[in-house]
Every structure is written in structure tokens, then in C-alpha cells.
Amino acid sequence: MEFGPHLILAVLEGLVQASVLTLTALGLSLVFGVMRVVNVAHGEFFMLGAVFAYWVASWMGGPAAIGFVAALIIAPVLAGLLAVACDWLILRRLDYDPERTIVATIGMLYVIQQVTLMTYGPDAHPVTPPFNHRLAIPWFEFTENGFEFYYPWGLSTTSYKLFVIFAAMVARMGIWLLMAKSKLGLILRATQLDGETAQAFGIPVERVYAFVFGLGAALAAVGAVLIVPIQQAHYLMGHDPLLLSFIVVIIGGLGSLRGTVVAAILIGMSNGVISVFFTPTLAKILATLLVAFVLVYRPQGLFGAKPA
């Protein structure tokens, strides 16, 4: 493949990955920022989003678009409610102690994964995309006749992949509006800044925590519902998003939403581009190496605040 078309393809693939990754990583970052809980089970909520999407879509039947839209609404809500239940049943009882919640969320990881295995089964299932057209992308070249467009071999994307990029952008905008412009966002930011003072001002911190934990899981689930028509729902699919989300959150700065978005796009894009030109293994090596450098030279992350 020539360099130009090859690069375009790499960028498109990277953008799809980055889009889903931003949503998943935002969820992880939000939970850490507000609650100071490192949610090791985050990838499993991602997986649950995909599995619920499959269930909803196959239960609805009918046209693929209706099933998909229903899944896009119902699956994140279900994953979020489950996360809220986990928060009330487990995390709250541990007083959100950082060390104990890590162990508890590791436990949740295995429980969720194994229950999915027992109910959903070990197979991968696809969700039919609401629409999926192959879009050939034109490229230009200079010939004797001057500037010409042509369709290079293999250079294409699908309408659904473009939709994923767009939908993730809308979701990011929604989160930004929620955090920056709404009263709920004010409460969240206040709790993040200083939980005790917030409580003293009458903010029901425990309920805020439950909400945030649910929101974090729901964000991961939205990412999963978007990706499941491209990939498939499988009970082990939570590993990679968890690892990448951690990489993103560490590079971006734990708890910094802006840093998370920037780092997710950086990692997602470089992952896509390096995977296409070299190998996916090299992409993972470089991302992990970057984490090491960030931890050594800028432990608070690219956008994180320096600890007081």
C-alpha cells in the first residue's frame, strides 16, 4: 500500500480506537478523581455493556437499528445500576479505603467475569450494526494529466466506524457539559476537591459516590455498546480496555478529565498508527514505556495537579 492511503487508513483506525478509549478512560478517571477509588473491575463493566447490548438487541428482535438504539440506552443504564449496587454493597462498607477498595474491585472483576461466563457463556456474539456501508476513500496523485483523484486499493472505512467517532464526540461533549455547566457537575467537582467540606455544606457525599461509580461504569458501557457491532461481545473482552484505560489515566493525570481525553486520543491514535505501520505489539510496548517515563519524570501525569 502506498504511504498516503496507508496513513489515512491508520488514522481512521486509530480514531475509532481512541473514541472508545476516551469514554472508557473517562469513566475510570472520574471514579478515581471523585472517589479516590482505583476501580480494577472497570474493564468488566465495559464487558457487561457489550453483553447487555447483545441481550437487549437479540431480545428486541426486529430491525437492527431499533435493537441497537435500545441497547445504547438500556445497556449503560443496567451496567450503571449494577455498579451502584456494588458501591452500596461493597465499597461503601469499606469506607472507600484506597487499599481495601483495590482488593474489593479485584474481587468484583472475577465475580462479574465468572457470572457472565456462567450465564452468557464462553462464546463471542455479534450485534448487528444499525447501518454499515463500505465507504471507499479517494486519494489524489499527479499524473501527466495533472491532479487526479482515484480510489486506492483497500483504502476504505465503514459508515458505522465514522458513526462511532461521532457518537463518542457527542458523549464527551455531554460529559463536559455535565461537569462544567450543571449543578450536578458543581456537586461532583466540590466532592472531588474536598469530600469532607462538601459534606459539611450538606452534599450527600455517599449518594454522590454511588452516582459517580454508576456513571463511570455507564461510560465504559457506552464505549462497549459502540464497539460491539465492530467487535463482538465476549466474557474476556474487559482486559484490554482496562489496561489501556490505566495507561491513559496515568499519562493524562489521575482524576484530570482534560488530561484523560488528550491522553486517550494520543494513545488511541498512536496505537492505531503504529499498529498499522509496524506491529500492534510495538504499539503496546511504546505505550507502556511512555507510562514508565511519565511515572518517573512527571508522576502527576501530563495534566494532573501537583500533590499539595
Added chain:
Amino acid sequence: MVSKKISDFKPSRRKVLTGMAAAGATTALPGFVPFVQAQSSEPIRIGFQVHRTGIGAAYGRWYDRTTMAAAPVINDMGGLNGRPVEIISEDDGTDPKRGAEVVEKFATHHNTDIAYGTLFSHVVVGSAPRAGELKMPYFVVSEGHHVASGMLNRWTLQPGITDVKSQVQAMAPFVADNLGKKVTMIFPDYAFGHDHRDFFSAAIEAQGGEVIAKLAIPPTETSFTKYFPQIPRETEVIYHVMVGPAVLTFVKEMGEFFGSARPEIFGFIDSLEAVDLATPGLEFLEGTYFWEGMPRYAQENQSEYDKFYRAAIGVDNNGASVSDPKDVSTFAHMFGCWETLHTIKAGMEAAGYQGTSDRAKLVEAVEAMTDMAESQAHPQGAKVFNGKTHQVFGPQYISQVQDGRLVVQHKTALEDGFYPDEVDYTTQSF
């Protein structure tokens, strides 16, 4: 009057004798074969190492169904040497480390007579050494070349399914003659995929073709478009074989990459085992070719053995479960379980197998086997077993997708898959 009838029933000596004779005659009828009282009527325990979870789960489910269907059939035929067969399943999670532990558990905890049933080659390679140490006959159903390559040991046998080296060698002439000579290979990046890479490259060169690019993909990969730009433009044939839960994504993204300008495509059905060919996004496969170990769709010249085999497992003429047409089987591979179990039966009977002390005799008896006729025990086709390399050789099927069904175009001869022996396990001591 019930009481009267009972009191009336006073059997004379003659009546009892005729009755016994009749009972004796019934036992000789087919389908009614009680277990001949051997020295022990204890069941023979077969430890079934099954990929119930992990990346091999779809295969595991169908290997399980095939095994559980074969066991009663074998018991109806009189069991193993007059003793009923009992299958003891253990999940290995498609994981080599767990695989070795499962073999250990069969030996020490379940006291099984033999171990059987493993598919994924890395699990076989991880488990076979332990089986050898435990002196436990280990019948694998894996396709990997590791048995015949001499890498394993005398206790490991593969009598139910042909290995990759033989498969690709038998099919390379068809690819070179009908599809093209410049081939790009896409394969999973572990032992099984490397077998494909090495042996197909050699086989196509022998036909005057060449492999111009090799794309190794980790078996746990979930997105594939990023690999496809490595396919050279001058590719005439794509040769693909993929495993794991993401196979459907792989094939779909390949279709999206090529659009209407696809080269010829020759795939191993592994890339779509347990996947419905009618799934949206697979339309581009129309007209492409697949290797099949055994034809998923019942063909026009379907044998009575194929009919019996499908009915016993509960698979319809489209290769899907009779109870759920969406639940598509791993039809091209799972016959290996059925045939291996029948070979174990034949081996135990030839060896006069009584218990674990006869394990070496069982291995020797299987090593002595050669021709296996197409039959109810071997519905996939006639085979030849090579006792020295512990590997069976069978026919291969090349099918084309026509109207969303796989239609067999070519069946290879046994000789097409023969290659010189690379090991003689019979010279190793037990």
C-alpha cells in the same frame, strides 16, 4: 383378576428353557448387546480434557457434544472390551498450564484409564510431557503437526484427525492450479498458525507458487483492519486461517477492506467454525473457497454414516444444532472426537485392555493399526494410521461458498497428504 393370573403362572421346566433360549437369541440381535462380563464390569474411565472456557470454548462445546453422543453409541455396541465407557470431563480453560494440571488430575484424582480430547495445539504441547511422565495414553484431536514431528512422546497419539502438514500439502495443488500462485498468508501467531505458515509455504513452492507476505496475528486480537495494509497489491490468493472468539470480526473486516476488488480467497473453515455463514457482512465470501475437515452442509452424495453421525449428535443438514439453527457446530473438526473414541475402542479390544497396567499394550495396539475403512466409526472417510509417527491420514475437502452454503468441489486422496516419517515413536521405550 390379577391374583388369579399370578397364581396361574406356574412355569414348567420346558417353558423356562424356551424362555432362556429366546432371551439368549435376543442378545444376539443387533442393538441389544449387554455388557459381556469381563473380569471387571467397572467402567473404563476416559479423562476428557475439554476447552470449556477460554479462546477454544466454541470448539470445546461441540467436542463435548460429540463425545457425549459417541459414548452411548459405543456403550450400545458393547462398550470398551465389554465394559461401559465413562467420560470424565475437566475444563482446561484453553490454557497450556492448566492443561498439564488437568492431565495430572486425571491420573491422581479421577484415576482415569486414558486422557483424550485436546484440540488447541499449545495446550497439547503443554500437556503431553506430563502425560508421558505419568505414562498415561493421551489421545489428542488437535490437527497440530507436533505429534508427527517427533516433538512429543510415545504416549501421545492422534488417530482421529489429520495434521496440518498433511492437510496443506494435499490442498496446495488445488490452490496453485485453480486460484493463483502468489499467496498472502494470514494466520494466528502460535504453534498451530506456524504449522500453517511453514508447511503451506513449502507446499506451494513445490507447486511453483510462492508466499509473498505472511501476516501473523495474535490469537487474542480483536480488531484486524490494521493488519490488512500489509497485504501486497499483487496478491492473487489470500490464504487465511484464524481462531479464537474474534474470528467473525476478522472475516468481516477482511471483506470491508477489499470491497468489490477482492483477490481469490482460500480459507480454513477454522476462520468461521461455529459461525453462521448467513451472518450479515459475510456476503463477500460467495464464490470463495474453504478447507473443511468434514463438509458442514450435507452434500448430495451424503453417506449413510454421515447421516447417522449427524443424527447421533443432533446436527442438522446445515451443520447447526437441531434444537437451535443459530447454534452452528465446529463440524470440520469434531468428527475427530467421534473417530478417536472408536479407535480407542478398537485399540482396547485388540489389546485385551483390562486396567491401567495394560496402558502400554493399548498404545502398542493402536500403533499396530493401519487402514480404517469409511464406516459408522469413521464417517469422515477412510483413513490410514501411521503407527511410527502416531498420526492418522485422511481425506480433505475443498468447498466453495455457493448461495450461502459450502459445496464440496474437491476431495483429496489419502496419498496427497503423505510425507516421509519424521520420527519412529515405536523405538522409544515406555
